[in-house]
Amino acid sequence: MKYELLDKLREVNPIAFNICNFVTVQDVCNAINSIGASPAAVEANEETKEAEDLIKICGSLTVNLGALIDPKIDQIDTTIGLADKYNKPVILDPVAVGASPSRDQRAIQLLKKHNIRVIRGNAGEIAALIGAQWNAKGIDAGEGDLDPVQIAKDCANQYHCIVAQSGKTDIITDGDNVTKVFNETDLFKLRVGSGDILSSLIGCFCAVSSDFYEATRVATVVYATTGELVANVVNQHQPSVFSATLIDKLNDIDVKIISSNARVQSTDAEE
Amino acid sequence: MKYELLDKLREVNPIAFNICNFVTVQDVCNAINSIGASPAAVEANEETKEAEDLIKICGSLTVNLGALIDPKIDQIDTTIGLADKYNKPVILDPVAVGASPSRDQRAIQLLKKHNIRVIRGNAGEIAALIGAQWNAKGIDAGEGDLDPVQIAKDCANQYHCIVAQSGKTDIITDGDNVTKVFNETDLFKLRVGSGDILSSLIGCFCAVSSDFYEATRVATVVYATTGELVANVVNQHQPSVFSATLIDKLNDIDVKIISSNARVQSTDAEE
């Protein structure tokens, strides 16, 4: 895997444009800054004049559907449209899709209308996007009756994009090839925003590579491996210490550490 | 006191619906997550379609009046109305009531119109809700001329709800019975959002017990005792370390630790 994308990210220092939710925005921006990109965060309920200025200079747009999206959906739609226009890759985090019917509709509309490059969510969220039956609360890789790999592949094929499905094992697929990442820690679930950060880090890597499958899986491996390494040195009841240490470690981590600690399985010919 | 509600909270893992303020939302949600509930946070200036979806699946609604409430009051009113409709307990944190006359009016309107189950505030805020004279800045249990227990009881009786009044000594009352919690640390005041977190933890406990007096006092004891234990191991000039350690400790604390460290006095027959 092309872990050297991490070096490129730091060299390019791309502007990562993010439509954030207000719960996790501070951690998300600090993680982006720490790994070596430059965060530009807005809330969705904003007008478009400056949004277009930002789209022009950014490397990618990550859209987080956290909090309630109804009153913001028009602005999200407009901003993604600008990203389409300027050919900037869009990463969608369908937060809590599956928990509310109106929310599912909104996310699916965006996916049908726009050129979304990557979807990053947990198994329940990914299942909801393709109308598959799944237990939407307390998401774990093993909780539904369906095969999580198949769900991810179906979603990728349906929306013609990369899917990064988070869980005990992370699954990244372009609908054909599949990469599994086994590095993990339960501490991710104890901290609000762990998934939001991964989505935004995928945005950072997609800003420096037009191979979005590669960018997505490298981002996922970097994050999962760093999290596992940090979890090894903190207590399992320390979500705050874990989170702060993880954000800091993203600044420190390098290609060598990642490649020697990653536990990955891939269907690609190359590996 | 029924400290075993803490075990029940973790077993049930209720969805704690919160209308948060943007200053403290991250800490509030992480505290909710850490103790064992599942946070769902929105800002008040949102439409109601998804709000109703969330009210249906939540265990309680905590409403924080932080930041300016004028432009949000209609939405707050609507969401509390939905909680009434679906019989979900509502906890109100009247942040900064007493500091601005228009703010007092708004909070009192909500209390008169809706079935609010618990009010959590400091003595100045509680006094303002009943029109009592109090020094609204630099709140401490001893700063007004009135008896803090009487203020809390009067407020509980006037609005037919539980009052949790925070201060050096916390006072919880249903207007008749009174519980005092003596565990404390000055570090709570050094950290923005300490009160907001308590309000939301009360929301978590009210989601798993229909005895709201019991739920409120157990939540208060758990929080005050955990804070005091953490304060014993950090320096008195470390609000950030205190806050992070407190959030983590909420994940670790158990019924045995709480019951052996709580310093409580109650007028109830049972104790």
Next chain:
Amino acid sequence: MKYELLDKLREVNPIAFNICNFVTVQDVCNAINSIGASPAAVEANEETKEAEDLIKICGSLTVNLGALIDPKIDQIDTTIGLADKYNKPVILDPVAVGASPSRDQRAIQLLKKHNIRVIRGNAGEIAALIGAQWNAKGIDAGEGDLDPVQIAKDCANQYHCIVAQSGKTDIITDGDNVTKVFNETDLFKLRVGSGDILSSLIGCFCAVSSDFYEATRVATVVYATTGELVANVVNQHQPSVFSATLIDKLNDIDVKIISSNARVQSTDAEE
């Protein structure tokens, strides 16, 4: 320099009214609280009734133009107008001015219309406010062709205010006198919101002294010196640990520690 303003700040405990951006508001308010003032934070998209109540009781207003300002500019304009009316000093942080043409116009309009007392920004932002050529990304004191001191003085003269220009060396000027602060650490740049915090601390000091040049430079020295002291005890790849320790240290720092660690050069007669 009148470092004893720090003691006065703690004695007065002024209410520091802040129009914050949602990315950094939590750290900003905790820093204000930690140093000894009382934060009151709002988002810009709010109505004015409560804003006027808050303006009446506050010591100063700090306006942060972070996130997109287009939809909020009317409310920002109204609130600054209220500060003019009640003669409360206004500190402006022109976040990301220089990055977007529409943003530059908005900030300049505010400066022309209102009685802004202090501008706090980096060299790129200050240059953009006076239409000077500068590299707007990756700001450093040495990156443009122009003399940073001259840019700061020109800006101060053009808008009749104090300018605090942040960089490797901080420059504070009233357009005539110049103070340079050499205390520094690269960790400030690794953490989102480092500049926002400084702007708001300047707001705290301007709330307790009508000599805004003195208040601004004391605030800058206190922050830069505290940051440098903290950086000496943490690892250079720990932005989260740095930030938390810095906020805590602001509670602990005193006039003696500041005056014995500050590295300052001033054109004033007194020093």
